[in-house]
Amino acid sequence: MIVKLEHVTKKFGDVVAVDDINLETRDGEFVALLGPSGCGKTTTLLMIAGIYRPTEGVIRFGGRVVNRVPPKDRNIGMVFQSYALYPHMTVLENLTFPMRLKKVPRTEMLQRAQQVADMMGIGHLLDRKPGQLSGGQQQRVALGRALVKQPDVLLFDEPLSNLDARLRLSMRAEIKRLQLDLGITSIYVTHDQVEAMTMAERIAVIRDGQLQAFCPPNELYDQPRTLFVASFIGNPPMNFLEVEVVADGDAFKARCPEIEIPVSAERGRAAAGRGKVVMGVRPEDIYLTRDGIAGEVYVVEPLGRDDLVDVRVGDVHFKTLVDPGLGLKIGDQVRFGIRPERVQFFDPRTEHSLLWN
Amino acid sequence: MDETMGVGGRGRAILLLTVLAVLTVPIVVGYLWVIISTFSQRTYGLIPVDANGHPGGLTLRNWSFLWKDAAIWRVTVNTFVLAVGLTVGIVVVSSLAGYALSRISFPGRRPFLATTLVLHAFPSVTLLIAIYFVLRWITHIPVVGRGIPVIGGFGYNTLGGVILVSVALELPLGVWLMKGFFDQVPWDIERAALIDGCSRLRVWWEIMLPLIKPGIAALSIFSFISGWNSFLIPYTFMTSQEKSTIATYLRSLLSDTAPVNYSTVAAVGLFQLIPVMIFFLFTQEYLLNIFSGGVKGGS
Ligand SMILES: Nc1ncnc2c1ncn2[C@@H]1O[C@H](COP(=O)(O)OP(=O)(O)OP(=O)(O)O)[C@@H](O)[C@H]1O
Numbered sequence A: 001m002i003v004k005l006e007h008v009t010k011k012f013g014d015v016v017a018v019d020d021i022n023l024e025t026r027d028g029e030f031v032a033l034l035g036p037s038g039c040g041k042t043t044t045l046l047m048i049a050g051i052y053r054p055t056e057g058v059i060r061f062g063g064r065v066v067n068r069v070p071p072k073d074r075n076i077g078m079v080f081q082s083y084a085l086y087p088h089m090t091v092l093e094n095l096t097f098p099m100r101l102k103k104v105p106r107t108e109m110l111q112r113a114q115q116v117a118d119m120m121g122i123g124h125l126l127d128r129k130p131g132q133l134s135g136g137q138q139q140r141v142a143l144g145r146a147l148v149k150q151p152d153v154l155l156f157d158e159p160l161s162n163l164d165a166r167l168r169l170s171m172r173a174e175i176k177r178l179q180l181d182l183g184i185t186s187i188y189v190t191h192d193q194v195e196a197m198t199m200a201e202r203i204a205v206i207r208d209g210q211l212q213a214f215c216p217p218n219e220l221y222d223q224p225r226t227l228f229v230a231s232f233i234g235n236p237p238m239n240f241l242e243v244e245v246v247a248d249g250d251a252f253k254a255r256c257p258e259i260e261i262p263v264s265a266e267r268g269r270a271a272a273g274r275g276k277v278v279m280g281v282r283p284e285d286i287y288l289t290r291d292g293i294a295g296e297v298y299v300v301e302p303l304g305r306d307d308l309v310d311v312r313v314g315d316v317h318f319k320t321l322v323d324p325g326l327g328l329k330i331g332d333q334v335r336f337g338i339r340p341e342r343v344q345f346f347d348p349r350t351e352h353s354l355l356w357n
Numbered sequence B: 001m002d003e004t005m006g007v008g009g010r011g012r013a014i015l016l017l018t019v020l021a022v023l024t025v026p027i028v029v030g031y032l033w034v035i036i037s038t039f040s041q042r043t044y045g046l047i048p049v050d051a052n053g054h055p056g057g058l059t060l061r062n063w064s065f066l067w068k069d070a071a072i073w074r075v076t077v078n079t080f081v082l083a084v085g086l087t088v089g090i091v092v093v094s095s096l097a098g099y100a101l102s103r104i105s106f107p108g109r110r111p112f113l114a115t116t117l118v119l120h121a122f123p124s125v126t127l128l129i130a131i132y133f134v135l136r137w138i139t140h141i142p143v144v145g146r147g148i149p150v151i152g153g154f155g156y157n158t159l160g161g162v163i164l165v166s167v168a169l170e171l172p173l174g175v176w177l178m179k180g181f182f183d184q185v186p187w188d189i190e191r192a193a194l195i196d197g198c199s200r201l202r203v204w205w206e207i208m209l210p211l212i213k214p215g216i217a218a219l220s221i222f223s224f225i226s227g228w229n230s231f232l233i234p235y236t237f238m239t240s241q242e243k244s245t246i247a248t249y250l251r252s253l254l255s256d257t258a259p260v261n262y263s264t265v266a267a268v269g270l271f272q273l274i275p276v277m278i279f280f281l282f283t284q285e286y287l288l289n290i291f292s293g294g295v296k297g298g299s
């Protein structure tokens, strides 16, 4: 099923929760909606589910306009952050409830419930009430309930955020696997970029109700179209500094008062002659070297595999990942370089990328 | 629990029990006296005495209304019908209206909530005359007025009319109570049900109502007891006191002209109390069941 949003806007009184979003999934695609808290992810999802009606715009399921179709006629499955199991029903009753409403014959109903329960590994819990299950088990039941009706579209609203880190990891893989096997178009809301990056084929980044980008994870990472995307994606986050890019013959340099950073011609050209621009550098694109920019170690944060080191050059700080074996300490003098073909440039006023538009 | 309470906890418990016991004594003694006096000719303190003041003089005379006066059974049935009708009416209307007020946004929702609350603050006595005219008017409607079996109809001087008025006067409280319970049910559960294929009415029936069972039980108890004990409305809108409800029957015993037999009054009062106690015993157990077997998580 192809889900398509055309100029979809949702207002709650004066609050614009979702602002003119355009988005089209492919059939069977796994799409993530990613953004900070309060940006309108849940609202978007609930509009697709039919719980909210868009204030403006059109939602299509496989070409059919569904704006006025009630949720029960959309054939969707949804998994909630709160699981939203029916507390007064047993697990089996929770699983069969959607089928009962569709008047599926009893034997088929039980058979399908059993099948899904086995798939989710909850076959031994069928007689329990949700209150007697752990969070992870409840999540599985919720997932099973969404799947058992054989939906055309699966919607997830931060389904893993109530689980502990370890369980989240395994459920993440499991959901992705299931989705691949079943080939159901899925829209997955999360504020966790790692979740979005690892699970989704394409990620829609939303900020204040507006769609900032909609592209595959690696493109989002390597070619951020806005300053927001660049800062939101990636951990540890990108370094930003205000520079002026000047041409020096064939070479280009990014200059801020105390530093001069060579950048590749291809990237520098787009930013040259524009006055002040914002340069973005990912921590992993900064490397220590003998003959580079001189700075002083300001903070060292051990992350285990790497040390996250804050290097100060005048008033400018660069965060970079360093091999802990070097044993850097606060106050050490270091020299570092920046990969010239990896830098990003943004217009400080529009916050749009100067490279990828 | 017991282990964690420790010495201080035990001391507090004893203190609490003492206070409760002291407060309970007058009530228990009062009821004891009522019970004893209904089986006695006279009493001296808590001791039954006969006409000459000697201990003894036990009698069933005060309870003779049970077999001598057929009206008592009629008013008992009437009171029961009134209490049940009131309960059903209030629970049905409140749970529907409470759901709508809690979950559906429609124009005038807030003013409506505010108005019901204000109206509830008005003593119902102020409305009696207006209601009288309404009931008189309903009486003239064919069938509905006074042609319905059991409750008589919904007009003046019918049990149905009394039920109608009582329901109306108690609805604001019920609606607010139910709204409060519905407010507690997480939206996600309702959304999940809508997505799973329920219509709004079905969500109400299959998901919401089972989840607010404790609220419905509480409202039922309140309504039933207030119906069973109601006096003012039946007294006002049914003409013959002996033929309406137990409370008005009791009132008819308190004649202004003849001497009042207080032992009989006490017996009728006790008689009125019995079903309420039974009802309470049952529903209390039910309530405890709901709360102890209650739901964890899922919200
Ligand atoms: N029913 C509502 N009435 C009024 N405002 C609402 C309503 N639902 C959401 N909003 C507002 O719309 C905006 C987007 O909310 P939404 O729940 O979609 O955010 P979200 O991206 O899901 O955030 P989170 O990650 O915290 O769940 C918020 O500013 C919120 O306050």
Ligand SMILES: [Mg+2]
Residues within 6 Å of the ligand: A041, A042, A043, A157
């Ligand atoms: Mg949300």
